Amino acid sequence: MFRSFFFKKVLPAGPCHAKPSTGCGILRAMPRFPSFALPLPLLACLAASLALPAGAATQCPAHFAAGSAPVVTNPKLQARTQEVCFEAFAVLHSGISRTPLYSAEHLTRANLEAAQDLSRKDSFHPESSLPAQDRAELKDYARSGYDRGHMSPNADFATRSAQAESFSLANMVPQVHANNAGIWAGIEGATRQLALQEGELYVVSGPAFIGSDIKQIGRVLVPTHVWKVLYSPKQQRAGAYVVTNDETREYSSLSVADLEKMVGISLLPGLPQKVRDAGMELPKPVSPHDRKGKGKKGQGGQGGQPAEEEFTLKDFSRSILDAIGRAIKH
Amino acid sequence: MTEQFKPYANEADVIRIGDLEIENRVDRVTLTGNIVLSRDKAGLALAKELQALVEGVVKALEADKALPEAVEVRQAQSVKNPFA
Numbered sequence: 001m002f003r004s005f006f007f008k009k010v011l012p013a014g015p016c017h018a019k020p021s022t023g024c025g026i027l028r029a030m031p032r033f034p035s036f037a038l039p040l041p042l043l044a045c046l047a048a049s050l051a052l053p054a055g056a057a058t059q060c061p062a063h064f065a066a067g068s069a070p071v072v073t074n075p076k077l078q079a080r081t082q083e084v085c086f087e088a089f090a091v092l093h094s095g096i097s098r099t100p101l102y103s104a105e106h107l108t109r110a111n112l113e114a115a116q117d118l119s120r121k122d123s124f125h126p127e128s129s130l131p132a133q134d135r136a137e138l139k140d141y142a143r144s145g146y147d148r149g150h151m152s153p154n155a156d157f158a159t160r161s162a163q164a165e166s167f168s169l170a171n172m173v174p175q176v177h178a179n180n181a182g183i184w185a186g187i188e189g190a191t192r193q194l195a196l197q198e199g200e201l202y203v204v205s206g207p208a209f210i211g212s213d214i215k216q217i218g219r220v221l222v223p224t225h226v227w228k229v230l231y232s233p234k235q236q237r238a239g240a241y242v243v244t245n246d247e248t249r250e251y252s253s254l255s256v257a258d259l260e261k262m263v264g265i266s267l268l269p270g271l272p273q274k275v276r277d278a279g280m281e282l283p284k285p286v287s288p289h290d291r292k293g294k295g296k297k298g299q300g301g302q303g304g305q306p307a308e309e310e311f312t313l314k315d316f317s318r319s320i321l322d323a324i325g326r327a328i329k330h
Numbered sequence: 331m332t333e334q335f336k337p338y339a340n341e342a343d344v345i346r347i348g349d350l351e352i353e354n355r356v357d358r359v360t361l362t363g364n365i366v367l368s369r370d371k372a373g374l375a376l377a378k379e380l381q382a383l384v385e386g387v388v389k390a391l392e393a394d395k396a397l398p399e400a401v402e403v404r405q406a407q408s409v410k411n412p413f414a
């Protein structure tokens with residue numbers, strides 16, 4: 001009660017749209033209204049958030065590392081963007097691509113362990129909180145041959161309501177099926193396994209649109225690449241998987257700083273530059289036999305094996321990065 | 331579960347049988363993931379669900395009088411990259 005009252009009272013209509021959410025009703029308001037009297041347990045969080053470098057304005061800082069939302073640095077990406085806060089993840093949605101530009105989540109061991117059972121039935125749906133002209137509709141994807149590829153995957157979420165929300169088209173990009181069901185699922189599984197091992201991870205996932213021409217299905221742009229950033233608070237390291245949106249079985253490992261240049265978004269603005277520059281040893285994508293990444297045992301004997309021959313790390317050399325840099329004219 | 335799933339009827343439905351995720355599209359039904367049909371009562375229950383699903387798919391395809399040799403996909407357009 002108090003949360004929704006507080007939230008409605010203090011937050012003016014702004015560029016950010018918030019869905020009713022369980023975790024961060026009060027936290028949302030804090031960075032903008034630091035002088036409000038807040039319940040005592042939250043004062044520590046408030047102090048922490050004030051001490052951090054500024055991210056973009058957000059109504060759900062709990063989903064972001066250091067409470068700082070990514071900052072769009074390519075001004076062309078900024079047009080017609082809107083944040084949508086969900087229970088367990090947040091997206092910045094573009095009305096130009098009609099996809100998320102990123103989808104961010106905080107994975108914890110407790111939530112992943114609670115997520116053992118997925119709902120038996122879900123529904124892909126357009127995001128009703130977005131303006132009709134800016135959002136993707138189911139018909140944009142129909143008969144396109146492309147999957148509706150989750151950026152924050154439903155299997156990450158502990159509650160049925162969070163899982164159901166992950167089927168919003170605001171969390172989807174057109175993705176080649178073999179990619180979505182193959183290496184991307186392997187990356188998602190490896191990410192969950194690492195979060196289970198370490199206790200928590202901050203994850204940001206999204207599309208890249210690289211090159212002079214882009215494919216479009218219906219009114220939705222088809223990304224050339226998809227990427228996933230992992231930040232490990234335990235290791236104090238961060239790195240990114242990048243794959244082309246095709247039938248590839250190869251992935252690249254980039255530092256966050258290099259990925260940020262590639263996509264035109266400062267993805268972890270709350271973290272020290274040295275963490276963003278250093279990269280991280282990413283776990284190998286898991287095999288399709290254990291892509292839920294929950295370390296299941298006793299089901300066929302193949303669970304948990306790294307798919308070393310299935311998915312291979314490609315050297316994403318400096319020269320390729322420089323070529324991308326020139327192509328996107330940074 | 332499977333009785334509520336009408337193959338090819340919409341672009342929205344997702345159901346799960348075991349770790350198999352079944353997605354409804356108007357031009358395809360995709361089954362992604364894996365399923366273990368163990369030699370026990372749970373295995374039998376899953377097998378029956380899978381059977382009902384596949385029967386529904388076969389029935390829907392057989393009922394389509396204009397079933398093509400190969401489904402046609404709308405070609406993606408090529409547009410100038412608005413972000414470049």
